[in-house]
Amino acid sequence: MPFLEFFAGTISGALGVAVGYPLDTVKVRLQTQSVYKGIFHCVAKTYRHEGFHGFFKGMAFPVMTTGVINSILFGSYSYALHYLTQGWDKSKKASNAQVLAAGCFSGLMQVFASLPTDLVKVRLQGQTSSERYRGPVHCVAVILKGEGVRGLYRGGVPYILRDVPCFGLYFLPYEFTRKALTATGKDSDTFAVLVAGGVAGVTSWCLATPMDVIKSRLQMSGAGGPEYRGFLHCIRVSVREEGVRVLFKGLLLNSLRAFPVNAVTFLSYESLMKFFSVHL
Numbered sequence: 053m054p055f056l057e058f059f060a061g062t063i064s065g066a067l068g069v070a071v072g073y074p075l076d077t078v079k080v081r082l083q084t085q086s087v088y089k090g091i092f093h094c095v096a097k098t099y100r101h102e103g104f105h106g107f108f109k110g111m112a113f114p115v116m117t118t119g120v121i122n123s124i125l126f127g128s129y130s131y132a133l134h135y136l137t138q139g140w141d142k143s144k145k146a147s148n149a150q151v152l153a154a155g156c157f158s159g160l161m162q163v164f165a166s167l168p169t170d171l172v173k174v175r176l177q178g179q180t181s182s183e184r185y186r187g188p189v190h191c192v193a194v195i196l197k198g199e200g201v202r203g204l205y206r207g208g209v210p211y212i213l214r215d216v217p218c219f220g221l222y223f224l225p226y227e228f229t230r231k232a233l234t235a236t237g238k239d240s241d242t243f244a245v246l247v248a249g250g251v252a253g254v255t256s257w258c259l260a261t262p263m264d265v266i267k268s269r270l271q272m273s274g275a276g277g278p279e280y281r282g283f284l285h286c287i288r289v290s291v292r293e294e295g296v297r298v299l300f301k302g303l304l305l306n307s308l309r310a311f312p313v314n315a316v317t318f319l320s321y322e323s324l325m326k327f328f329s330v331h332l
Contacts, residue, residue: 057130058123060324064317065122069115072313074107079302079309080177083265084272086294091305101180110176113188114169121166126321129158129223151227152220159219163212168204170211171195174271184276207270209283214263218256226252226318245322246315253314257306262299264306266290 078094088094098106132154137146146154172191175184185191195203229251233244240248257264266286273280280286290298 056325056328058127060321060328061123061126062120063324064126064321065118065120066115067320068122068313068317069111069118071316072309073111073114075305075309077107077109077177079305080174080268082305083268083301084174084178084277098180106180109179110173110188110191113176114173117169118166121162121169122317124165125158125162125219128161129154129219132157145231146227148224148228151224155223156216156220159215159217159222160212162219163208163215167208167211168192170267171204171206171271174268175275178268178272179276206273207267210263210267210270214260214267218260221259222252222256224252225255239326240322242319245319249318250311250315252318253310254307257310258303261301261303261306265299265301 078091078098081094081098082088082091088097102109133146133150136150136154172188172195175191175195176188179185185194192204199206226248228248230240230244230248233247234240266283269277269286269290270280270283273286278289280289287299
């Protein structure tokens with residue numbers, strides 16, 4: 053039921069964004085701005101100057117679009133896994149290699165759909181006032197006017213290097229953990245899906261954070277952040293000025309955010325698919 057898989061992915065993606073957005077805003081600011089001394093300083097300063105609303109800057113756009121992007125992620129993963137297991141002994145579970153390959157494919161598919169959205173999200177989150185962008189539509193218009201369509205795909209190289217391998221390692225620990233917590237011959241319960249989803253999120257972000265830092269910095273280049281000539285220049289300058297540890301800025305926040313966000317995402321997706329299979 054391809055349509056139902058895409059629909060379930062849409063709903064679960066929107067829920068995941070809503071749960072994790074405040075921490076995502078803090079993470080983006082820590083990665084792209086040097087004015088913050090740490091997590092708590094960033095939270096305090098954001099709240100003091102912008103109020104509670106400051107943590108949700110630009111959320112409407114990703115909520116509306118990430119659902120669709122998530123549907124592409126889950127739908128392409130299901131398609132790829134089905135393709136890779138054709139002729140496979142149905143009494144056996146998909147192999148780890150098949151799950152990994154399907155995850156990498158789904159990561160690549162969602163990159164092409166989500167990069168412009170992610171760029172707008174990062175720029176709205178990164179601004180501490182409304183001087184540059186008045187909202188997502190205005191942000192897109194300014195980027196197109198100043199940089200052309202190519203500007204919407206700024207940071208594409210680290211985005212691909214982040215998401216393709218990381219989504220391979222997104223579904224793999226999920227399947228492994230869920231199976232480990234599920235009795236043989238029985239369906240996974242809520243606890244198993246929640247824990248498996250959380251573990252999947254934390255595992256993938258541990259690998260993704262270095263490229264996430266470079267991606268965010270390239271996306272903010274020329275929009276309030278330092279100017280970088282490209283992917284390698286950004287890495288060289290960042291490491292030279294702040295040391296290797298700069299590549300792991302936001303790792304703690306990514307991990308703290310990833311567990312509840314992905315637990316909710318997977319639980320809502322699995323619950324919706326189970327509901328559809330029973331009632332439709």
